[in-house]
Amino acid sequence: MKNNETKQNKTSKKNKSSFTFIPKLTIVLVIILMTMIAFFGIYVPVQNRMEDKVKSYDLAMDLKGARVIQLTPSKGTKTTVKDQEGKEVEDGSNLTDEEITEKGYTKETLPLNEESTFSADNYQSAKKIMEKRLHYLGVSSYIINLDEPSGQITVEIPENDLTDDIGNDLVTVGKFEIVDKDTQEVLMDNSDIQEAKVMYGSSNTATSNGTSVYLEISFTRDGKKKFENVTSTYTNTTTNTTGTTENTTGEEQNETNETENNNSTENTTTENTETTKQVEMKIDGQSIMTTSFDQVVKTGKMQLTVGTASTDQVTIQKYAQNAQNIAVTLNDGKLPIHYDMNKNEYIQSDITTNQIELAAIVVAVIVAIMLIIFMVRFHKNGILASISVIGAISLFLLLIRYANVTLSLEGLFGIAIVIGLNLAFIDQLLKKIRQNEQEKEEKVVSHAITETYLSFFAIILPICIVAIAFCFISWTAMSSFGMVMFWGILTLAIYHFLVTGNLLKLSTK
Amino acid sequence: MKQNKNKIGLIVLLLIIVAGIAMIVIKGFAFDLKYQDAKRIEIALGGTFSLEDVKSITNEVFGKDPVMLQKVEVFEDAVSITAKDITDEQKQGIIDRVNEKFKTEVKAEDVDIITVAHTRARDLLKPYIFPFAVATVVILAYMAIRYHSLSSAKVIAQTLAIVILAQAVLFSVMAIARIPIGRLTIPLVLVVYLLSLIGCTNRFEKMRKKDLEEIEGK
Numbered sequence: 243m244k245n246n247e248t249k250q251n252k253t254s255k256k257n258k259s260s261f262t263f264i265p266k267l268t269i270v271l272v273i274i275l276m277t278m279i280a281f282f283g284i285y286v287p288v289q290n291r292m293e294d295k296v297k298s299y300d301l302a303m304d305l306k307g308a309r310v311i312q313l314t315p316s317k318g319t320k321t322t323v324k325d326q327e328g329k330e331v332e333d334g335s336n337l338t339d340e341e342i343t344e345k346g347y348t349k350e351t352l353p354l355n356e357e358s359t360f361s362a363d364n365y366q367s368a369k370k371i372m373e374k375r376l377h378y379l380g381v382s383s384y385i386i387n388l389d390e391p392s393g394q395i396t397v398e399i400p401e402n403d404l405t406d407d408i409g410n411d412l413v414t415v416g417k418f419e420i421v422d423k424d425t426q427e428v429l430m431d432n433s434d435i436q437e438a439k440v441m442y443g444s445s446n447t448a449t450s451n452g453t454s455v456y457l458e459i460s461f462t463r464d465g466k467k468k469f470e471n472v473t474s475t476y477t478n479t480t481t482n483t484t485g486t487t488e489n490t491t492g493e494e495q496n497e498t499n500e501t502e503n504n505n506s507t508e509n510t511t512t513e514n515t516e517t518t519k520q521v522e523m524k525i526d527g528q529s530i531m532t533t534s535f536d537q538v539v540k541t542g543k544m545q546l547t548v549g550t551a552s553t554d555q556v557t558i559q560k561y562a563q564n565a566q567n568i569a570v571t572l573n574d575g576k577l578p579i580h581y582d583m584n585k586n587e588y589i590q591s592d593i594t595t596n597q598i599e600l601a602a603i604v605v606a607v608i609v610a611i612m613l614i615i616f617m618v619r620f621h622k623n624g625i626l627a628s629i630s631v632i633g634a635i636s637l638f639l640l641l642i643r644y645a646n647v648t649l650s651l652e653g654l655f656g657i658a659i660v661i662g663l664n665l666a667f668i669d670q671l672l673k674k675i676r677q678n679e680q681e682k683e684e685k686v687v688s689h690a691i692t693e694t695y696l697s698f699f700a701i702i703l704p705i706c707i708v709a710i711a712f713c714f715i716s717w718t719a720m721s722s723f724g725m726v727m728f729w730g731i732l733t734l735a736i737y738h739f740l741v742t743g744n745l746l747k748l749s750t751k
Numbered sequence: 752m753k754q755n756k757n758k759i760g761l762i763v764l765l766l767i768i769v770a771g772i773a774m775i776v777i778k779g780f781a782f783d784l785k786y787q788d789a790k791r792i793e794i795a796l797g798g799t800f801s802l803e804d805v806k807s808i809t810n811e812v813f814g815k816d817p818v819m820l821q822k823v824e825v826f827e828d829a830v831s832i833t834a835k836d837i838t839d840e841q842k843q844g845i846i847d848r849v850n851e852k853f854k855t856e857v858k859a860e861d862v863d864i865i866t867v868a869h870t871r872a873r874d875l876l877k878p879y880i881f882p883f884a885v886a887t888v889v890i891l892a893y894m895a896i897r898y899h900s901l902s903s904a905k906v907i908a909q910t911l912a913i914v915i916l917a918q919a920v921l922f923s924v925m926a927i928a929r930i931p932i933g934r935l936t937i938p939l940v941l942v943v944y945l946l947s948l949i950g951c952t953n954r955f956e957k958m959r960k961k962d963l964e965e966i967e968g969k
């Protein structure tokens with residue numbers, strides 16, 4: 243009778259064991275597969291070579307390299323041609339010496355920077371303006387240094403499609419002027435600008451359809467009054483359109499000016515031609531537009547259409563970039579000194595792949611030691627939990643690649659912290675399981691998981707707050723750390739509940 | 752006994768901070784070469800190369816002085832060598848050795864010594880102040896709510912004290928051990944910040960548990 247009972251017990255244990263063996267094996271195999279993908283990749287033949295199909299890590303400036311732009315105060319000169327009255331002649335630079343003498347013009351060569359502008363104050367001020375421009379352009383990571391004796395400024399920015407534009411925006415002086423077209427009298431300048439920003443609007447007319455990009459210049463209180471005077475003095479009486487002035491800048495300028503002129507011609511034919519005074523808007527001495535105003539503008543805002551209305555996203559983005567480039571040079575004042583771009587080159591990081599690999603090996607060795615300790619201390623549960631931790635780390639490493647997390651040095655430390663948190667969680671969980679087993683509780687693993695989750699997350703909740711707060715910071719180093727921690731903690735919370743918990747439950751059944 | 756241990760620990764930490772402050776006043780912080788006033792030269796090697804080969808050359812010329820080597824441009828056919836100071840003789844020495852090793856014909860007059868300005872510590876730290884401030888304020892609010900039974904004001908004061916003390920100890924150790932302020936500084940600050948926060952919550956959780964047990968006991 244007793245023999246029969248023992249036999250039955252053995253058979254039932256064997257059945258249970260075979261019942262849990264297949265799910266356990268499946269989970270372990272999935273973990274092995276995930277680990278292989280995360281650490282070795284998936285290689286497929288592409289044009290006689292093997293290509294890894296797993297997305298590579300997106301590295302930040304400190305690990306990859308940066309564009310280094312060296313700016314020095316310009317020692318260059320500017321040649322201007324003036325007429326008998328002393329007014330600057332447009333396109334004077336295209337005239338030959340003979341033509342200049344013939345027309346009675348005079349040629350003047352002046353330095354771009356007066357000797358008095360080479361001062362420490364101006365260098366500091368230029369550096370501050372450049373920093374503001376970088377901030378306005380949304381550059382998420384940069385280093386800017388000033389060598390005060392020489393005024394040389396070195397800027398390190400991440401390499402991407404916009405890097406060249408950013409470099410140009412930094413050296414643009416940003417001298418803004420609205421001048422009388424005929425007398426070249428300066429009517430408004432940088433001091434009148436409060437803010438310049440890019441705006442979007444939809445237009446749906448017979449001639450244009452789609453999204454329009456505007457550059458809106460808001461003037462200061464004094465600027466507003468000046469602009470009101472300008473618009474009342476330089477009013478185009480022949481047209482009756484909306485109060486805001488529309489014109490074009492950038493690449494499409496000529497094309498749209500032509501269109502505008504055509505419109506004016508159409509209007510004037512019905513209301514006779516009338517000579518209108520015009521103003522010219524200049525940035526860094528270059529004419530951006532010439533216009534007159536349809537009516538007095540009292541809002542203190544000037545809107546300039548950049549390009550034409552379009553439905554094409556790429557075109558809209560291009561116009562927005564043009565507008566942004568102008569806006570950035572108008573905001574935060576003009577550079578007190580002209581700078582030349584001396585060097586503009588991509589320099590790779592001094593942190594080499596070998597150094598990163600070495601750090602990874604050190605972390606791997608520490609993890610391996612910890613896992614061995616788990617295996618020795620907790621036997622079967624320790625082995626399964628160790629396998630599961632490897633799976634959690636692999637999943638996390640895959641996730642940060644596909645979640646487009648940019649990895650900086652801070653991000654690498656974040657990875658190490660996440661690995662540490664995983665190990666700490668498993669250690670706590672295994673200890674709880676052992677404690678529950680000793681107390682001969684029902685549902686040992688389930689209770690241990692609940693208790694571990696509650697106590698562990700109560701302790702690390704401030705880390706979760708830090709992770710979430712840093713995710714919203716645009717500075718790459720901070721966002722990298724925040725994003726890594728966020729995905730790491732999320733993986734930890736979900737993975738261990740679904741995988742480690744089930745694996746340990748199957749093992750204790 | 753435990754209180755005595757805590758007191759001794761606190762005294763040791765305060766001594767480290769005092770020594771750190773003294774070191775900062777006397778010698779200041781040490782800075783990583785990347786953030787120091789330095790000199791840089793760029794040499795075109797005409798093909799791919801190993802940084803180790805260049806390292807052996809710079810070791811011969813600069814000895815034990817720190818040198819930063821970086822590959823230039825995407826084709827990786829030029830090297831940038833940054834050192835605290837590069838004299839004309841050192842430049843010539845590097846060029847001679849490079850020409851010998853890489854079979855190039857680089858001329859000294861084609862290589863300029865570029866002055867690299869230092870990065871101000873405040874410029875380095877500026878981008879991090881706001882994120883840390885925001886995170887700390889939110890965490891203090893959370894702590895004050897979660898551990899209100901331990902007196903919110905006391906919890907806030909203790910958390911702030913622990914976080915500040917931890918950072919002060921870190922910077923003092925860096926100043927005393929002459930660990931340069933550089934790219935590893937912010938990651939280290941982050942790690943210490945998180946550890947100090949974990950320390951705080953751990954401490955408050957234990958105190959709360961103790962309080963609850965006492966209430967249940969009564």
